[in-house]
Amino acid sequence: MKVNTQSVNFNADKKLIDFIQKRMDKLDLFYDKIIQSDVYLKVENTSDKENKIFEARVSVPGDSLVVKKQCKSFEEGTDMAVSSLERQLKKRKEKLRANL
Numbered sequence: 001m002k003v004n005t006q007s008v009n010f011n012a013d014k015k016l017i018d019f020i021q022k023r024m025d026k027l028d029l030f031y032d033k034i035i036q037s038d039v040y041l042k043v044e045n046t047s048d049k050e051n052k053i054f055e056a057r058v059s060v061p062g063d064s065l066v067v068k069k070q071c072k073s074f075e076e077g078t079d080m081a082v083s084s085l086e087r088q089l090k091k092r093k094e095k096l097r098a099n100l
Contacts, residue, residue, distance in 0.1 A: 001024060001037060006038070052077060065088050
């Protein structure tokens, strides 16, 4: 799956982008009709430790799923967002099967 990664107000290193790609590729195991996914990485200028925002938009036929997580690190946000997307994709697949 093609993952378009955009980092706002900073440059993401190759290691982080590869990590995100690897995690997002696992979503294909749960739902194979994913068209594309867009990932936005943002850093808020606050004194709060949880200032990293991970936002993912996954396009599937007829809909798009959006998840936004705010964490201490982008890796943690990626893991939380991917597990949330897994649940949404499983639920979507079950609904499609029930309608058949």
